[in-house]
Structure formats: structure tokens, C-alpha cells
Amino acid sequence: MHVTLSVNGTEHALDIDPRTTLLDALRDHLDLTGTKKGCDHGQCGACTILLDGKRINSCLTLAVMHEGDAITTVEGLSTPDALSPLQAAFVAHDGYQCGYCTPGQICSATGMLEEIAAGWPSHVTDDLEADPALTREEISERMSGNLCRCSAYPNIVDAIAEVGGAAK
Amino acid sequence: MNITFKMDEPVGSSLLDHTRQNVISRPIDRIEGPLKVAGRARYSAEFKFPGMVHGVLVGSTIPAGTITGINETRARALPGVLAVVTDYETFLRNPGQGLETEAPAQGVREIAYFGQPVALVVAETFEAARNAAGALDIAYAPAEARLDFRALQSEARPKESSQKSQGDLDRAMMDAAASIDAVWTTPSQNSAAMEPHASTALWEGDTLIVYGAYQMLSSDRQQLADALGLAPDKVRIIAHYVGGGFGAKLGISQESVAAALAARALNRPVQVVMTRQQVFEATVRRSETIQRVRLAAGADGRLTGIGHETITANLPDEDFSEPASASTQFLYGGEARRFGNSIVTLNQVLSASMRAPGEAVGMLALEGAMDELAEALDIDPVELRKRNLPPRHPMDDLPFSSRSLAECLDHGASAFGWADRNPRPANRREGEWWIGQGMAAAARSNMLITSSARVTLGTDSRALIETDMTDIGTGTYTILAQIAAEMLGLPVEAIDVHLGDTAFPAAAGSGGSFGAASAGTSVYLACKRLRETLAERIGATPEELVLSEGMARRGNAAKPFSELVTEPLVATATVEPGKTEENFVQAAFGAHFAEVGVHVHTGEIRVRRMHGTFAAGRILNEKTARSQCIGGMVFGIGTALTEELVHDTRLGTIVNHDLAEYHLPVHADVPRIDVVFLEERDHAANPLLAKGIGELGISGAGAAIANAVYNACGMRVRDFPLTLDKLIAHLPDPDAVQP
Structure with a gap:
């Protein structure tokens, strides 16, 4: 099937098997391997990307469904020479070890900070009417779909808290 | 310049305490960090080659028995399918154990556990291969399987090499002012590294190149060569980045051999990535354990006896047994001592090393027992431990x-x-x-495990480290750069570190907490040799030599490296364990x-x-x-x-x-x-x-x-x-x- 994907601001015309997930289209057809496959079942979050600014698991959707959508992968957030604030904070706080879940954590955190800014509540938000505060508890709760077996969690939360301007 | 150092005697002092560059130990950021956070570090399933095709492993659907036939008709008829690769003799039944140099158990006609990979379906695309893998019809003659660990525990066979005893523990238990005698159980576990096991295999003439998600490349290369009947120098494994290991990638796993065989049969590069389910079903796990811990103590809290006996499980003919008492044997005193493991044979996937094999579950039992003993004696748990630190190894007297x-x-x-x-x-x-x-x-x-590295000091006042050591998230890239920077008086930015390629000198690999010290020592030794050459060139003794900011100094005399190094200086060093181990x-x-x-x-x-x-x-x-x-x-x-x-x-x-x-x-x-x-x-x-x-x-x-x-x-x-x-x-x- 033909589909045109808009990834990191560039249009890519693809002729692909309709069974191809968005994740596999990125990795195998566009050579954007920053987006990782950890489970292929939406259980680990390593494949998290931003779709029209919202975070999703790219393994749980088919590429042909995304004609015209704005897809942002970790490669679209920066270059190695000019990291995004979150990427730089992950380096400074050692918010990773092996690095395999890291692009997903960073894409997820990018989307998550927008969700908090937009006032979305979470399971740990006390007052559903008020704007949620960026606390460590909120960050941890909202990032729990992104597994890290190296268990850099406390450092990841430090990195996100710093960039998001969390209350100490 | 090649040097070998054997760790036979304690070293008096380390140059790292005298070089004063303030680089070693400092909490600097990982040097490969920008690549990782930008998604530009490439892992084993992220290399592409012209003509590359995809393979999907097919696992057995019974836990014990024999394959009586594989019908490929339905799978082969699907669009895009190139081959159903089977090789009953060569396919790996088991993943490999760490540091082994021979192939793990091969032969897959006999089924030893559910999910044992028995065939590889290869297609032009991953989607076609995945679909066809589900269409492979495999007929089995099932056999009775041994599956219930707790029910079979009475059949556990002692692992002779693990049996150790001293004094009369039963007597000590009877005479104790307070004692603990209880059983702890821990379940089967999986390392669950975030990167699934993966191999991208291609042949260059008669040489096999595998981009493989592995922790210990030099021994993995030997395992893979042995499995395929190749000379080790005809196998090259590359793993620049590994997405976690925790023991599960110490030895080679089944996808490597399957990918290599398929690549040879099709004369095309083949990539095989295990599904997450296959990682659980076919790569190593930590065995479930049943641990009996006994503690005998006097009223003063001093241990008079300690026992730690463990039942674990493994496949037939596999003798790895989670060494749960590993640290119990030297952590606390007590004259009477008994340790030992026994193994229940089960038709469950291989038991092998997962992070801290032994202590990870053994300390749950021992330290739980110590907590119970502290309460029984009304002694603070911290104090109880301090009272029981033995002056020397309680059995070996070391x-x-x-x-x-x-x-x-x-x-x-x-x-x-x-x-x-x-x-x-x-x-x-x-x-x-x-x-x-x-x-x-x-x-x-x-x-300490034998490890080699090559360090090249270039004419541009930069140093290059090359070793087949891996960085599985442990920080190897960074600490090796820090060691070289400290030793050579160069900034960390002037050190290039090339890891994860068996074309480089063979290293210890990542496992057993020995990687940093072993690979780090080889880099230290190579740099020490380079320092000696630089000392000669400015007429200094090694003790007089001071290196900093790319300058070699002796007293007030100083020369830049650019004058002293007119062609690249190369030193290769190997460290070997020696008598300090014994x-x-x-x-x-x-x-x-x-x-x-x-x-x-x-x-x-x-x-x-x-x-x-x-x-x-x-x-x-x-x-x-x-x-x-x-x-x-x-x-x-x-x-x-x-x-x-x-x-x-x-x-x-x-x-x-x-x-x-x-x-x-x-x-x-x-x-x-x-x-x-x-x-x-x-x-x-x-x-x-x-x-x-x-x-x-x-x-x-x-x-x-x-x-x-x-x-x-x-x-x-x-x-x-x-x-x-x-x-x-x-x-x-x-x-x-x-x-």
C-alpha cells in the first residue's frame, strides 16, 4: 500500500505491507532506529513517539493509518550537537544506562509535560478541577508506561523535574 | 609494545593516586550520552545491509518430546517467504552460559522445554516472516515432561562441587541460646533487558559477521565458531551498544546460529530479533530456589553455626545451580558451617546467571534469617551483624x-x-x-578476568582505546576514557574509545561485576607502558614523569606530546588473574x-x-x-x-x-x-x-x-x-x- 508519512517535518512516500506497524515503518523503512522495539505489544513504552504532539506507542498502530499526521521521533527533537533541554538533562542526571528505553522515555516525557501544562489529571492528582502540580509523584505516575530495566528511574525523574521546573 | 601482567601480589600503590589530573572518580557525564539521548546509538538490530531479509524463530509448543515432521507447505506458499531454515543438529537448543568457550547444547529434534526454537522462517519483510512463522506445521511425539519444581524437590541431586562443611552444625543448633531454622523460597525470574536478543548476520567470503546483542564478545565468538564448526578467527561479533544484559546475554543465544545458517543458505544478510515472548521462553532465567538457612548463636549474639542449603532447577545435563550461599560463606563467622546445592531436573528453559547469581536471592534468605535472629536475641540488627564479622574467611582462613x-x-x-x-x-x-x-x-x-586492550597515542595528542569489551549500560566507554585521560594527562575529550568488536583485543566482557576492573586494568597497563616511553624520550624516570595538558614534564623541563610523538605510539596490555585470587x-x-x-x-x-x-x-x-x-x-x-x-x-x-x-x-x-x-x-x-x-x-x-x-x-x-x-x-x- 502507498502511504505518505510526515516524520520530523519530512514527507516520506512509502509502498509498504499494510501489516507494517508505525514502529517498523520508522525502523525498517525509514532507518529511524532511535525509536526502539522492546516488546511490540504496547507494554514497555520503548517505541513512544509523538503523534500530532501526543505521545503514543508506535508498535500499536499501523503505518498506513497515519497519512497526513505529524509524526515526531527522538531524532526530530534534536541533533547530537544541539540536544533538547530534556535530552541534555537526561545526560546531566544520568537518566539512562544502556540507552535502549531512553528515546521512548524522552518522547514520553516531552508529551507528558504538555499534558500537565494542559491540565490533564492523573491517578495521583488530588484535585481534578485544579491544574496539576509538577511533583515527583505526578512525574513517576505519568511515566510509568515507560519501563527501564537498568532502573534509572530516580535519575529520569530528576531530569524531567529540572526541565519541567518542578517544586523541590 | 605488548605487555602482560599477572595479579600475583598486592600492588603497593596505583599511579591513579599520583597522576593528579582530577579525572578519575569524577562524576562526569557518559561520553556516549548525546548519541543515546538523540537515538543515534545503534544496537544490533539497527544495522542494515543491501539485500537484508528478516527471520522469525518458531518455538516448540510442547515441553518434552520429539519432532516427527515439519510441513512447510502452508508457510512457503505465503507471499514473500524465502525459506524455512531447519537444521536439527546445528540449531542451539540452549543459550550459552557466561565465559564458556564451547557451543551450548545443540540439537533441536528432541524438545527439552516449551518454546525451544526449532526453525527459522525467512522472508523479504518482517511482516511476511512473522505471518509465515505462524503457518509452519510441526508434528510432535510428546513425552512426559518434568514440570513441577516443588513436587519434584525430593528428587534433587546434590551438586558435589558445592558441598562444604565444617564442624557439627546439628550440635551447634542444639546448644544455641537462640537459633533460626527456616525455609525461604524464591521464584523463577528473567533478566528482561529492554533490548530483545537480536543478531544481524552476514558472510564475507568464509567469514561470518554478526551484529549481536551480547555481553562477552570474545567468549561468545568462540561459542558461535564452535557451534558452526568454524575457526574463531572466521567469526567476528560486533556490539557497539547493548540494550541491557543482566546475565541474559552472557553467552550466545539461539537467534545467532539460526541467522548465520540462514544467511549462508540464502547468501543474503539475515536479521533475527526474538519477540519479547521468546526472550522469556528461550533465553536464560534465574532458577527458582528453596533455601534452608540455619543460624545458631550464643546469648551474646555471636554465631556458633551457620548453614545455607539450596535446591534449584535446571534442564537435563545442565549443572549450573544458583549459588545462593556464595556470600554466606564468608560474610559471617560461626565455627560450624554447612553449605551445598542440589538440582532438580526440569523441562524448563535453561537456568543460568542473572544479575548477582547467588546473592540476589541468597541474601533474601540469609539476611531475613539474621533479622529474625536479631529479634530473637533482642539485639539491634545492625549490631548483630557487626558482632559477627569474621577476622578471616571462616573456612579457608584467608x-x-x-x-x-x-x-x-x-x-x-x-x-x-x-x-x-x-x-x-x-x-x-x-x-x-x-x-x-x-x-x-x-x-x-x-x-579479575583476563582482559586486553590496545591504546594508541597519536601525533595529534589524542589517544585511542580499542578492546572488544562491551558497554551494556555500565559506563565502560566513560570509565575507560577517564583512566586513559588520568594516566596520559589528556582531557577526556581527547580520548576515543572503540568497544564491542572482536577485531579488537579480547576483553573480559561485561559480567560478574568484573568488567570495569578487568578492562580498566588493561587500559591502565597500556597507558603505563606509554608513559614509560614518554619518560625515556624526555630523559626522565617513570617516577619523575608528570603528564598534564598534553605535556610531558620532568622538573621544570617540559615538552609537548607533539614533539615527543612523531608517529603513533601503540601499547597493548593484558591483565591476568593471579595468586591474589587464591x-x-x-x-x-x-x-x-x-x-x-x-x-x-x-x-x-x-x-x-x-x-x-x-x-x-x-x-x-x-x-x-x-x-x-x-x-x-x-x-x-x-x-x-x-x-x-x-x-x-x-x-x-x-x-x-x-x-x-x-x-x-x-x-x-x-x-x-x-x-x-x-x-x-x-x-x-x-x-x-x-x-x-x-x-x-x-x-x-x-x-x-x-x-x-x-x-x-x-x-x-x-x-x-x-x-x-x-x-x-x-x-x-x-x-x-x-x-
Whole structure:
């Protein structure tokens, strides 16, 4: 099937098997391997990307469904020479070890900070009417779909808290 | 320039204490960090080659029996399918164990466990291969399978090499003022590294190149060559980045041989990535254990006897047995001692090393027993441990190379606020939660493994390190650069580190907490040799030589490297373990403290904070070392509270073979974690005076949590993990203590 994907601001015309997930289209057809496959079942979050600014698991959707959508992968957030604030904070706080879940954590955190800014509540938000505060508890709760077996969690939360301007 | 150094005697001093560049030990950022956070570090399934095709493994659907036939008709008829690759003799039945140089068990016509990979379906695309893999018709003659560990425990066969005893433990138990004799059980577990096992295989003439997700490339290369009947120099493994290992990638796994065979048959590069389910079903696991621990003590709390006997499981003909008593044997004193393992033969996937094989589950039992003994004697748990530190190895009569355990216990207790703990269980309530605190000691043996590296000092005042050592998230790239920068007087930015390619000198690999010290020592030695050459060139003795800012100095005389190095200077160094391994007990030590909440109605357990104080010789990078310890401590949370592979005892399947059902700790499960390192140098370990830390953090961490659960709600659960179903029926009266 033909589909045109808009990834990191560039249009890519693809002729692909309709069974191809968005994740596999990125990795195998566009050579954007920053987006990782950890489970292929939406259980680990390593494949998290931003779709029209919202975070999703790219393994749980088919590429042909995304004609015209704005897809942002970790490669679209920066270059190695000019990291995004979150990427730089992950380096400074050692918010990773092996690095395999890291692009997903960073894409997820990018989307998550927008969700908090937009006032979305979470399971740990006390007052559903008020704007949620960026606390460590909120960050941890909202990032729990992104597994890290190296268990850099406390450092990841430090990195996100710093960039998001969390209350100490 | 080639040099070999054998660690036969303790080293007097390390150059790292005299070079004064202020680079070693500093918490600098990982040098490969920008590549990782930008998604530009490439892992094994992320290399592409012209004509590359995809393979999907097919696993057996019975746990024991024989394949009677494979019908390829339906699979081959699907569009895009290129081949169904089967090779009953050559396919790997098992993944490999760490440091083995021979192929793991081969031959897949006989089925030894559910999910054993038996065929590879190759197609032009991953989608076609995945679909066709489900259309392969395999006929089996099933055989009776051995699947129920607990039911078969009476058939366990002793592992002779593990049996050790001294004195009369039964007598000591009878004569003791207080004693503990109880059984702890721990479940089957999986390393569950985030990157699934993967190999991208291609042939260049008669040489096989595999981009493989492996931890120990030089021995993995030998395993792979042996499996395929090749000379080792006809196999090259490349692993620049590895997405976690934790033991599961120590040896080669089944996809490597399948990919190599398919690539040869099709004359095209082949990429094979295990599904997450296959990682659970076919790569190594940690065995379930049944551990009997006995402690005998006098009224003063001094141990008079200690026993730690363990039953584990493995496949037929496999003798790896989780060495749960590994650290018990030297951690505490007591004249009468008994240790030993026995193995139940099961048709379950291979048991092998997972992070801290031995201590990770053994310390749950030992340190739980010590907590119980402390209560029985009414002695503070920290004090009880300090009273029982033996002056020398209690059986081998060897000195400790270094042991700052008492200092770790004191420092940790103070930092955590242990003195404020209420020792009476179920006596502190906050809202809907019982609050409790617990502690445990940490210990993990230290090793040195033969390791080589080449260091080239270029004419551009930059240095290049080359070794087939891996960085699986441990920080290897960074600490090797720091060692070279410190030794050569260059900034870290002037050091290039090339790892993960068997074309480079063979290293120890990442495993057993020996990687940093072993590979680091080889880099240290090569740099030391380069320093000697530079000293000669400015007419200095090595002792007089000062290197800094790319200059070589002797007194007030100084020359830039650019004048001294007119063509590249190359030194290759190898470190080998020697007599200090036999003459000293070498281990890193620490102390864990944990605070938990246990929900008064549901029994849900939440870890509220953890503190670890560790001493592991010189710390090579305080930032990456801290992360290693945090990672180990979080593994301890999973071990204590959530992780359990559930093996179906009728079908042989793994019931929870994915990341939704095998519960790793997630962000919300992990509280603030404090890690402190005490200053220490270990002169018998290696010339860096450093010890391993990759597994120290997990050792004892889960025990501190379990002991905190007891302190919170008064329930001793000796069957891990401590899920709420084991607590809920026996929770104390929530109204006994008011919040």
C-alpha cells in the first residue's frame, strides 16, 4: 500500500505491507532506529513517539493509518550537537544506562509535560478541577508506561523535574 | 609494545593516586550520552545491509518430546517467504552460559522445554516472516515432561562441587541460646533487558559477521565458531551498544546460529530479533530456589553455626545451580558451617546467571534469617551483624583484601536515621499505612578476568582505546576514557574509545561485576607502558614523569606530546588473574536500609525510601557507579515485591511471558534512593585498586525491604515475591494502633 508519512517535518512516500506497524515503518523503512522495539505489544513504552504532539506507542498502530499526521521521533527533537533541554538533562542526571528505553522515555516525557501544562489529571492528582502540580509523584505516575530495566528511574525523574521546573 | 601482567601480589600503590589530573572518580557525564539521548546509538538490530531479509524463530509448543515432521507447505506458499531454515543438529537448543568457550547444547529434534526454537522462517519483510512463522506445521511425539519444581524437590541431586562443611552444625543448633531454622523460597525470574536478543548476520567470503546483542564478545565468538564448526578467527561479533544484559546475554543465544545458517543458505544478510515472548521462553532465567538457612548463636549474639542449603532447577545435563550461599560463606563467622546445592531436573528453559547469581536471592534468605535472629536475641540488627564479622574467611582462613562493612553499616544507619526506628513490629501507623524500616548487609565477590586492550597515542595528542569489551549500560566507554585521560594527562575529550568488536583485543566482557576492573586494568597497563616511553624520550624516570595538558614534564623541563610523538605510539596490555585470587577473600560490601508502607486493609506494599552505603575500592566514576547501585537496588524492589515467572506445571508454558504480566518495577514503584560510597582502596584486587559494583546494589536490597515489611506489619513472609495475597489474610488489626 502507498502511504505518505510526515516524520520530523519530512514527507516520506512509502509502498509498504499494510501489516507494517508505525514502529517498523520508522525502523525498517525509514532507518529511524532511535525509536526502539522492546516488546511490540504496547507494554514497555520503548517505541513512544509523538503523534500530532501526543505521545503514543508506535508498535500499536499501523503505518498506513497515519497519512497526513505529524509524526515526531527522538531524532526530530534534536541533533547530537544541539540536544533538547530534556535530552541534555537526561545526560546531566544520568537518566539512562544502556540507552535502549531512553528515546521512548524522552518522547514520553516531552508529551507528558504538555499534558500537565494542559491540565490533564492523573491517578495521583488530588484535585481534578485544579491544574496539576509538577511533583515527583505526578512525574513517576505519568511515566510509568515507560519501563527501564537498568532502573534509572530516580535519575529520569530528576531530569524531567529540572526541565519541567518542578517544586523541590 | 605488548605487555602482560599477572595479579600475583598486592600492588603497593596505583599511579591513579599520583597522576593528579582530577579525572578519575569524577562524576562526569557518559561520553556516549548525546548519541543515546538523540537515538543515534545503534544496537544490533539497527544495522542494515543491501539485500537484508528478516527471520522469525518458531518455538516448540510442547515441553518434552520429539519432532516427527515439519510441513512447510502452508508457510512457503505465503507471499514473500524465502525459506524455512531447519537444521536439527546445528540449531542451539540452549543459550550459552557466561565465559564458556564451547557451543551450548545443540540439537533441536528432541524438545527439552516449551518454546525451544526449532526453525527459522525467512522472508523479504518482517511482516511476511512473522505471518509465515505462524503457518509452519510441526508434528510432535510428546513425552512426559518434568514440570513441577516443588513436587519434584525430593528428587534433587546434590551438586558435589558445592558441598562444604565444617564442624557439627546439628550440635551447634542444639546448644544455641537462640537459633533460626527456616525455609525461604524464591521464584523463577528473567533478566528482561529492554533490548530483545537480536543478531544481524552476514558472510564475507568464509567469514561470518554478526551484529549481536551480547555481553562477552570474545567468549561468545568462540561459542558461535564452535557451534558452526568454524575457526574463531572466521567469526567476528560486533556490539557497539547493548540494550541491557543482566546475565541474559552472557553467552550466545539461539537467534545467532539460526541467522548465520540462514544467511549462508540464502547468501543474503539475515536479521533475527526474538519477540519479547521468546526472550522469556528461550533465553536464560534465574532458577527458582528453596533455601534452608540455619543460624545458631550464643546469648551474646555471636554465631556458633551457620548453614545455607539450596535446591534449584535446571534442564537435563545442565549443572549450573544458583549459588545462593556464595556470600554466606564468608560474610559471617560461626565455627560450624554447612553449605551445598542440589538440582532438580526440569523441562524448563535453561537456568543460568542473572544479575548477582547467588546473592540476589541468597541474601533474601540469609539476611531475613539474621533479622529474625536479631529479634530473637533482642539485639539491634545492625549490631548483630557487626558482632559477627569474621577476622578471616571462616573456612579457608584467608584474609580479606579489604572490607569496610562495619563502616558501611555505621554510616548507613546514621544517614538513614536508623536510631529512630521503632523495633516493635506493627507499631507505627500513618493514615491507612503501617510503616516499617528494615536493613540488610550487602556483599558480592570480586573477580579479575583476563582482559586486553590496545591504546594508541597519536601525533595529534589524542589517544585511542580499542578492546572488544562491551558497554551494556555500565559506563565502560566513560570509565575507560577517564583512566586513559588520568594516566596520559589528556582531557577526556581527547580520548576515543572503540568497544564491542572482536577485531579488537579480547576483553573480559561485561559480567560478574568484573568488567570495569578487568578492562580498566588493561587500559591502565597500556597507558603505563606509554608513559614509560614518554619518560625515556624526555630523559626522565617513570617516577619523575608528570603528564598534564598534553605535556610531558620532568622538573621544570617540559615538552609537548607533539614533539615527543612523531608517529603513533601503540601499547597493548593484558591483565591476568593471579595468586591474589587464591590468597585473599575479595568482595565488595555495603549496607541497605529501607522504609516501606503496608496498607492496613489490602496488604499492598509501597517502598517509601531506600539508602545504600557501599565500599567497593576506588570508584571510577561516581555518577555511573551511583546509577549502577540504584539499578541494583531497584532490581531488589522487583525481587522482593513483584517479579515471578509463573511456569504452568501441566503444559510447561510460561504463563506471564510478557512485560505486562512479568512485573518489573516501574517509575511509580521507585522512591527516592540515596547512595553513598565510602573511600576505600583494594590493593589485592587489581592495579586500579577498584572492585566491582554492578551486582552489589541488588545483593541484600530485597531483604532490607522484606525486613521492613515485618517491622511494618509483623508478618514474616519467606515466600518471595511478597505479593499482597500472602499478607492480606493475616494483617494485624488496623485499630490496634491509631494513626
